[in-house]
Amino acid sequence: MKIKKTSAIFLYLLLAVILKSCIFASNSNDEMVNILSAINKQMNVKENTFYPGAELAFFDSVSRTLENPYMIAKANYYKGSAFLKLGREKEAIAEYEKLLKDMDHNNASYDELLKNYAIACMRLGERENCVRDHSAESCVIPIRGMGIHKNKNGSTKAIDAYAELLTRDPLDYESRWLMNVAYMTLGEYPQSVPKKWLIPDLNKDKSGYALQPFVDAAPGLGLNMRNTAGGVIVEDFNNDGYLDIITSDWSLEGSMHYFKNDTHGRFIDVSKLSDLSRFKGGLNIIQADYDNDGDVDVFVLRGAWMGKFGEQPNSLLRNNGDDTFTDVTIESGLFSKKPTQAGVWRDFNNDGWLDLYIGYESFPNGGLVYQNELFINNKKGGFVEVAGKANCQIIDYVKGVTAADYNNDGREDIFLSTIGGSRVLLKNMGNKDGIPQFENVTQYAGLADVVIQTFPTWFWDYDNDGWQDIFVCGYQFGKSIAHSAGTEALGVLNQSSKMYLYHNNKDGTFTNVSEEAGLGKSVFAMGSNFGDIDNDGYLDMYLGTGNPEYKSLVPNRLFKNTGDGRFADVTVSARVGNLQKGHAVAINDMDNDGDQDIFIEVGGAYVGDAYNNSLYLNPGQNDNRWISLRLEGTEVNRSAIGTNVKISFRENGVKRVVHRNVNSGGSFGSGSLRRDIGIGQATVIDEIEVSWPGGKNRKQVFKNVKPNQFLKIRQGSQELKSEGIKETVFKYAGSNIPICEPIKMNSKMPL
Numbered sequence: 001m002k003i004k005k006t007s008a009i010f011l012y013l014l015l016a017v018i019l020k021s022c023i024f025a026s027n028s029n030d031e032m033v034n035i036l037s038a039i040n041k042q043m044n045v046k047e048n049t050f051y052p053g054a055e056l057a058f059f060d061s062v063s064r065t066l067e068n069p070y071m072i073a074k075a076n077y078y079k080g081s082a083f084l085k086l087g088r089e090k091e092a093i094a095e096y097e098k099l100l101k102d103m104d105h106n107n108a109s110y111d112e113l114l115k116n117y118a119i120a121c122m123r124l125g126e127r128e129n130c131v132r133d134h135s136a137e138s139c140v141i142p143i144r145g146m147g148i149h150k151n152k153n154g155s156t157k158a159i160d161a162y163a164e165l166l167t168r169d170p171l172d173y174e175s176r177w178l179m180n181v182a183y184m185t186l187g188e189y190p191q192s193v194p195k196k197w198l199i200p201d202l203n204k205d206k207s208g209y210a211l212q213p214f215v216d217a218a219p220g221l222g223l224n225m226r227n228t229a230g231g232v233i234v235e236d237f238n239n240d241g242y243l244d245i246i247t248s249d250w251s252l253e254g255s256m257h258y259f260k261n262d263t264h265g266r267f268i269d270v271s272k273l274s275d276l277s278r279f280k281g282g283l284n285i286i287q288a289d290y291d292n293d294g295d296v297d298v299f300v301l302r303g304a305w306m307g308k309f310g311e312q313p314n315s316l317l318r319n320n321g322d323d324t325f326t327d328v329t330i331e332s333g334l335f336s337k338k339p340t341q342a343g344v345w346r347d348f349n350n351d352g353w354l355d356l357y358i359g360y361e362s363f364p365n366g367g368l369v370y371q372n373e374l375f376i377n378n379k380k381g382g383f384v385e386v387a388g389k390a391n392c393q394i395i396d397y398v399k400g401v402t403a404a405d406y407n408n409d410g411r412e413d414i415f416l417s418t419i420g421g422s423r424v425l426l427k428n429m430g431n432k433d434g435i436p437q438f439e440n441v442t443q444y445a446g447l448a449d450v451v452i453q454t455f456p457t458w459f460w461d462y463d464n465d466g467w468q469d470i471f472v473c474g475y476q477f478g479k480s481i482a483h484s485a486g487t488e489a490l491g492v493l494n495q496s497s498k499m500y501l502y503h504n505n506k507d508g509t510f511t512n513v514s515e516e517a518g519l520g521k522s523v524f525a526m527g528s529n530f531g532d533i534d535n536d537g538y539l540d541m542y543l544g545t546g547n548p549e550y551k552s553l554v555p556n557r558l559f560k561n562t563g564d565g566r567f568a569d570v571t572v573s574a575r576v577g578n579l580q581k582g583h584a585v586a587i588n589d590m591d592n593d594g595d596q597d598i599f600i601e602v603g604g605a606y607v608g609d610a611y612n613n614s615l616y617l618n619p620g621q622n623d624n625r626w627i628s629l630r631l632e633g634t635e636v637n638r639s640a641i642g643t644n645v646k647i648s649f650r651e652n653g654v655k656r657v658v659h660r661n662v663n664s665g666g667s668f669g670s671g672s673l674r675r676d677i678g679i680g681q682a683t684v685i686d687e688i689e690v691s692w693p694g695g696k697n698r699k700q701v702f703k704n705v706k707p708n709q710f711l712k713i714r715q716g717s718q719e720l721k722s723e724g725i726k727e728t729v730f731k732y733a734g735s736n737i738p739i740c741e742p743i744k745m746n747s748k749m750p751l
Contacts (some may be wrong), residue, residue: 032315032327033278040252040280043309050306050605061365075097080116084550087608089124096120111165115175118161119551122182123608125154129185139611141184141577142203148187155182166197174479174551177486181553181579199489202550207568209560211501211534212339213575214598214616217730221267224612227254228603229526231341232287232613233670234586235296238323241630241710241725243590243672247601247613247690248282248300252312255280256300260323274324283311286670288345288354291381292638295319296673303339304361304399305548305605308368310339314358333383338370342401342667344714346412347637348390348436349427350694353377354637359398359416371395372416376435382530392438396420400667404459404468405642407508410694412642414438415447417454417472419669423447446509452476452497456528458666461659462539462561466646467504468661473525473543474498481524481545481552488522494521518566523557529666531587531596533574535624535678537647537658538563542598544582544669548605556582556600577749578602584669589676591617591728594626594708596676601669617730625682627706629675630723631662634715639673642693649682658679679707688713 027479046058063075080095089704096117137147157552180199218224230248242261256276259267271277282300298317298692303310317325342359360370376385380590400417411428426438440512453476459468474497477484484496501521502510525543538561555577559567571577581604590597596615631640643662664670685705692698710723
């Protein structure tokens, strides 16, 4: 009887704790959801270009009340633009056709109007054909096979408009590029393109490193939700060893999604169960186990690109370990309203707990100034902001934040990319009263060689010499991204920025080796990440491209590291050059078959530019071997973020070393912290050396390890524990993949 009474008391207490936890989670989540909902209502005004519903209502009303013909025409022009943003292409075309009919061809605005008409026709062609008859080849450049439009009306009209534009201005490279794309959609490239306007070889792989084509499995797996721009995290959120997916949508009416890997070839949508579906907004999301409880948490970054409408709070979502999440932003001390998509988790003061650095988008000329923030973990579930005391309170239009120990002194440093034109390297000088002290060493490091707008960035050891190098992609173009794409393809000099690769000189300085590496090209990447897609031990990268403009129809790009310091563009052969807007990217072995796959969140800034996400499954490029490692810190942060891994082996009798660091990859898109590492043709790994962050004495070594295994390494343990993970055969629908079906959204939706 006594035992039963004790059990009853225990059960009562347990239920009380659970109930209290659920009530707290509900209240906490409700609070953030209500805050975001209130902000959404405030943002729904004509002045906010990303709320085309309000824009349309205003100009429609104005056009009905005005009497001045010029002002009426101007209002109707803006109505056409709003229709296009909303995905109502037919109505946009009708407005533009009426305006073109009545406009003098010598009017200075005629060409601009004709370009809007042309892109509206192209968008209509995409929608009509993608809706009715879409396949895996649609939207992927070079467009061929099932991707060719059956309803040719939209692209045909666009071609006629571009022909008129090019006749008026033969140096209109934007129209020339889009005309060639339009001919591709008709299956008439290159043979039907007038020679004087042809851009040759867009359908050819000229890399010399042709890959086996990837296959988009997202639709058959239920992962191809249609959304506007957003973030992605690929990670094991329920600790079963298999990788799950969480995405966000930057619209404050667009939801987060949580897809749980069922370990049997499918993903289960647990967005509602997890409560994540209630959380809106977030152009980027990043992960870390901030409270060292063994469950990976999520941080949502909001407000980017929005200017004065970007004062939105971020969210820290604590993983409860049961497929649910609790918003702890306010109680943790992270609540603030500043526009951002850029942040990074690192243990900056080496106390074993992860800290958070956030870069904000300041507009000094517009009176919007936001200092970057550094939040130090107080080890009690909260954070203290110390950027001023740490000398890292940079003010700029920050678009990318990354961190690494670039000088191998045991302290994590910070690098920033900005639209303001500067790049910033902050060297960690060590602690003062528990607070890391940073010094701006950009000039000394040789990173101020060009003043140019930049966006995605990361640290990586691309040449396996044990020192972290820097990649940062330019985001400065002249007339338009399409214009830059046309001039780039034709070899015509332009004013666009390039990709920039900085090699670590091992003395605190870097050398710009972009041209030598074959990366002196204009790409205009947004979401991007890196991984080893052919298991040769060298890191490759996939870059999602674009900007909010509809005419920014340029392919996402895959670059293979050739192992000799150079990179080759293998986009065409890999069949991953989606023309739609490329946002957050994660590169991981999703199906546990030993090669890395690519997940990309696809979709533009406006509701009419929403698209479905893609999971490009790697078919296997060769028989190279690999090792997959999951690391767990005990004295250092449990996520093991910042840990260095050195793999030594012999390949065909030649000694080789591969270096990897535990992190989520690029600054826009978060890959798993699990390290999937290619080792070429090696039959055995001679040595795995793990250097835990924070000091030279924190090393562990494992010898004579068999390849092609999933292993777990726990700090302080000499056991290489098998994860027991099996290859997953994903059950997807095959080649008929509908990634362009229409979307039904509220007309007031901002995007």
